[in-house]
Amino acid sequence: MxxxxxxxxxxxxxxxxxxxxxxxxxxxxxxxxxxxxxxxxxxxxxxxxxxxxxxxxxxxxxxxxxxxxxxxxxxxxxxxxxxxxxxxxxxxxxxxxxxxxxxxxxxNARPMVLMAGETLLRRAMHRMHITEQELNFALRRAGVSHRSQVACVVCEPNGELSVLRRGVPIDPALLLNVANADEIPEELLAREH
Structure with a gap:
């Protein structure tokens, strides 16, 4: 017992x-x-x-x-x-x-531009812990065959990389509160009315 x-x-x-x-x-x-x-x-x-x-x-x-x-x-x-x-x-x-x-x-992390036009923003890439190989992978996945096709690449708060292509001007409203948005060349942005 x-x-x-x-x-x-x-x-x-x-x-x-x-x-x-x-x-x-x-x-x-x-x-x-x-x-x-x-x-x-x-x-x-x-x-x-x-x-x-x-x-x-x-x-x-x-x-x-x-x-x-x-x-x-x-x-x-x-x-x-x-x-x-x-x-x-x-x-x-x-x-x-x-x-x-x-x-x-x-x-949440603030979204950040990592590539403005053809220019890699290396300080931003370093800050977001993104290598050039990872950026190239995102470009290939988006169907980009040459960097001249890129308007910008944004690292989103969830870590995804958004690739915006040249050809259609970017609405500035899409870049509100995005770090380094001022690095994107003016000719790639839609003019505000």
């Missing part, structure tokens, strides 16, 4: 956690979420786009490390549910903040 009692204690410990342990899970989840957001801001949104096999392995490893940190030394079912719930709540809160103009500016 004593052995059955000890087995049930182990079972309960696997399912539940002390309230202070659960609070530690919440605090760890918040800190890891904010740290992840800050790292993406520092290293650019492209860190999560177009991942190679190696990048995918790194993301899985990051997830394992973050999960281990969030759950603490002895993960329990309760700690896992609380950690997962905290991450969902944080995503909902940050999603609501992104709905405001100010929140969008603070949380």
């Amino acid at each position: 004593g052995n059955l009692f000890n087995d049930s204690d182990v079972f309960v410990r696997q399912l539940w956690a002390h309230p202070l342990e659960l609070l530690a899970v919440v605090v760890s989840a918040v800190v890891m979420y904010v740290a992840f957001w800050l790292l993406v801001r520092v290293f650019g949104p492209r860190t999560l786009r177009g991942m190679s096999t190696f990048d995918t392995v790194l993301v899985v490893m990051f997830g394992a490390v973050a999960g281990r940190v969030i759950l603490g030394n002895i993960p329990t079912l309760a700690a896992g549910v609380v950690g997962l719930g905290t991450l969902f709540v944080l995503e909902a809160v940050f999603g609501q903040i992104r709905q405001t103009a100010r929140g969008l500016r603070v949380l």
